Amino acid sequence: MSRQHTYTLAVTWTGNTGAGTANYRAYERSHEVAAEGLPTIVGSSDPLFRGDPSRWNPEQLLLAALSQCHLLSYLHLCAVNKVVVTAYVDEPVGTMVEGAGDGRFTEAELRPRVVVTEPGMVEKAIALHADANRACFIANSVNFPVHHRPEVTVATAD
Incomplete structure (x- = not known):
């Protein structure tokens, strides 16, 4: 439907x-x-x-939308697959090439650092990034590749 x-x-x-x-x-x-x-x-x-460096620019907002969409898709998939995530930080990088009067993003790389609660969850937590990419509405809407370089660690007891 x-x-x-x-x-x-x-x-x-x-x-x-x-x-x-x-x-x-x-x-x-x-x-x-x-x-x-x-x-x-x-x-x-x-x-x-000639933009104001104290304000968001469209290129940053596009990259933020990709990262946010991936985060939300990923957290959903982790929840339904019983992978308990306790922390997630992404520092994505996007590459734009400017031509003669035009420009376009050629790729983006998401670099999420994820913390899970148990060692047995690490492999699944890494694998779910590919599923999250396929589920992400924004990644499905752009015409450039979105790569992932996730790091998953296990939470330590304090």
């Missing part, structure tokens, strides 16, 4: 310094991403493209 989901938000440019887009240097890349009932995300372009 197929289900359709629709997501809505508003992206508002806030970078008009008075001259609009009269020239490439006349405007800021500042904008806001808002959705009903959620905190506003302040965004800009990458600083390499």
